[in-house]
Amino acid sequence: xxxxxxxxxxxxxxxxxxxxxxxxxxxxxxxxxxxxxxxxxxxxxxxxxxxxxxxxxxxxxxxxxxxxxxxxxxxxxxxxxxxxxxxxxxxxxxxxxxxxxxxxxxxxxxxxxxxxxxxxxxxxxxxxxxxxxxxxxxxxxxxxxxxxxxxxxxxxxxxxxxxxxxxxxxxxxxxxxxxxxxxxxxxxxxxxxxxxxxxxxxxxxxxxxxxxxxxxxxxxxxxxxxxxxxxxxxxxxxxxxxxxxxxxxxxxxxxxxxxxxxxxxxxxxxxxxxxxxxxxxxxxxxxxxxxxxxxxxxxxxxxxxxxxxx
DNA sequence: GCGACAG
DNA sequence: ATCTTGTCGC
Ligand SMILES: [Mg+2]
Numbered sequence: 001x002x003x004x005x006x007x008x009x010x011x012x013x014x015x016x017x018x019x020x021x022x023x024x025x026x027x028x029x030x031x032x033x034x035x036x037x038x039x040x041x042x043x044x045x046x047x048x049x050x051x052x053x054x055x056x057x058x059x060x061x062x063x064x065x066x067x068x069x070x071x072x073x074x075x076x077x078x079x080x081x082x083x084x085x086x087x088x089x090x091x092x093x094x095x096x097x098x099x100x101x102x103x104x105x106x107x108x109x110x111x112x113x114x115x116x117x118x119x120x121x122x123x124x125x126x127x128x129x130x131x132x133x134x135x136x137x138x139x140x141x142x143x144x145x146x147x148x149x150x151x152x153x154x155x156x157x158x159x160x161x162x163x164x165x166x167x168x169x170x171x172x173x174x175x176x177x178x179x180x181x182x183x184x185x186x187x188x189x190x191x192x193x194x195x196x197x198x199x200x201x202x203x204x205x206x207x208x209x210x211x212x213x214x215x216x217x218x219x220x221x222x223x224x225x226x227x228x229x230x231x232x233x234x235x236x237x238x239x240x241x242x243x244x245x246x247x248x249x250x251x252x253x254x255x256x257x258x259x260x261x262x263x264x265x266x267x268x269x270x271x272x273x274x275x276x277x278x279x280x281x282x283x284x285x286x287x288x289x290x291x292x293x294x295x296x297x298x299x300x301x302x303x304x305x306x307x308x309x310x
Numbered sequence: 311g312c313g314a315c316a317g
Numbered sequence: 318a319t320c321t322t323g324t325c326g327c
Contacts, residue, residue, distance in 0.1 A: 033315070036314095036315080130317090131317080133317090166316090166317055167315095168315040168316065168317085169315075169316080171316060171317055174317075175317065196316085196317070197316055197317060198316055201316085202316085207316070208316080208317085222316085224316050224317080225316085225317090226315090226316060226317090227315095227316085228315065228316045229315080229316090266316085
């Protein structure tokens with residue numbers, strides 16, 4: 001979308017002789033979780049006129065030492081490789097579109113529409129989607145598997161560009177556009193779609209799998225390799241064992257010991273599926289740590305990228 | 311210094 | 318997620 005534009009609009013506003021922090025700019029844009037993303041983005045190449053040297057850490061540290069020299073020349077006190085008395089030099093009066101706050105409102109609205117009832121009778125086919133990246137180039141892959149025979153029914157690849165960065169809890173806005181495009185090109189719509197990301201296991205109960213389910217009107221399951229939030233009720237020990245993932249007093253997902261590895265996979269319903277069905281189907285599809293649909297999609301996406309880039 | 315927040 | 322070489326184990 002227009003994340004970079006919004007970011008540069010913030011940095012532009014910091015006047016000579018003042019500074020801001022990655023966290024304050026993230027808050028100005030609408031959510032402090034974006035601070036790390038903003039830090040990374042400001043390390044990249046920007047228009048020479050943009051005063052990225054005026055953005056420092058909350059401890060007053062600059063990304064490059066020459067930025068400190070520039071700040072000193074602009075009248076900002078520097079001591080010990082840091083901005084001295086940071087609080088006295090912080091620019092606070094940002095004019096902002098608050099795009100992340102707006103996206104968060106959209107998420108809350110969507111979250112109220114998520115259904116945790118099975119929206120299918122029997123599951124004959126399951127789809128898996130994943131996206132690989134090279135800079136702002138995206139490479140998506142989708143597979144449709146016959147659950148009984150575990151045979152490939154259809155495969156699809158698609159490359160494109162991304163404009164939105166990865167921001168934790170806003171993954172949809174980076175990855176969903178490619179997912180929607182590739183899904184719409186399928187000849188066979190799967191009974192259930194498995195996505196490499198969370199379903200309701202999300203602070204607003206609307207991870208990318210739930211979001212995708214709503215926008216594509218298909219039952220979805222979210223599966224991740226790392227836990228976004230919540231605590232395990234117990235510690236699964238044997239293959240096939242699982243534990244609830246509890247957050248704010250709610251069971252939002254299941255941690256599944258899907259292989260010999262000590263690392264779990266984290267399953268949550270996306271949309272039009274129950275917790276039980278999401279778990280049952282995930283267990284059935286785990287021949288390796290990662291369930292087969294997303295595992296194959298991940299391999300295909302990476303393969304496509306390597307073929308197209310090198 | 312530690313903990314940490316999917317992909 | 319990506320950046321990266323060889324290496325250990327099934
Ligand atoms: Mg992925």
